Amino acid sequence: MVGKDITAELRKRGFKLTPQRKAIVSVLGNCSEHLRPADIHERLHKKYPGIGLVTVYRTLELLQENGLLCEVHIGASCRSYLKRHRPGEHHHHLICRDCGRVEDFTDCELDRLKQRLERETGFLISRHLLEFMGLCPQCKIKKA
Amino acid sequence: MVGKDITAELRKRGFKLTPQRKAIVSVLGNCSEHLRPADIHERLHKKYPGIGLVTVYRTLELLQENGLLCEVHIGASCRSYLKRHRPGEHHHHLICRDCGRVEDFTDCELDRLKQRLERETGFLISRHLLEFMGLCPQCKIKKA
């Protein structure tokens, strides 16, 4: 999913397409790393000075509530975001601990484990969080 | 692992066993939920007034660096902690979204997936985060 799709999705849901929102979406869309609100704000300043950090927070909240971006948890600030490549589709992340690059994968093969845990613990499981962390191919070579 | 083991472990590593540290460890040890620093501080005040929030932060950092407690990520503040039942052992969490209770499980059955992802993406995977969220048996009944 590229920025264009996100803005189209926003319009479809009746939100206004302000230059600020477009700018934030484009920063996320041109980036394969996870970014914190302050990172996004900093990158915006180069191209679009004058956008407030508050607007970044509000836009991130809007995009997240509408399922247009995802959060990353492992090894980063808890408030790290990423554009969503496949909106609506269940997926997980593979994160490079050196460069921060993120890859998606969809098949998490967790159904069997989920069923076993429900049987063994009596819990009713509704969702899960799965992230892998390591080195991406490029960073693997640099390290060697 | 109970509080006693944690304090023994601290002593073994040359850290001082102050009443504050014992108190914090005992709060964690008597609790099956995940707690934020402020939660811990609040619970301490009932029994041991006068312990500063700063000390809670410093003790949590110490315990975490020594692998004596674990963090919880899903559906909570990013700074949520839990006593570690099986120190050193690889494990994951099952979290109740109503009461916050946490259960451990050790076998995550992720080796096959990890190998597949390494083969398909070229990443070198070093660790992973897996948490399940749902309703514990008690809260499941209350909801029904």
Add this chain to the structure above:
DNA sequence: CTCTGTGCAAAACCTTTGCAGACTC
């Protein structure tokens, strides 16, 4: 007795809120 650990106060962040004016539709 030594040196780590604590409490207080203050600083440094991060995030949210209120409000007047700007801009999209």
Add this chain to the structure above:
DNA sequence: GAGTCTGCAAAGGTTTTGCACAGAG
């Protein structure tokens, strides 16, 4: 034009730091 959205300023939280004193070993 109507109503949403933005920027500013300020408030509200959370986390870190500096320093003098207390207390564990």
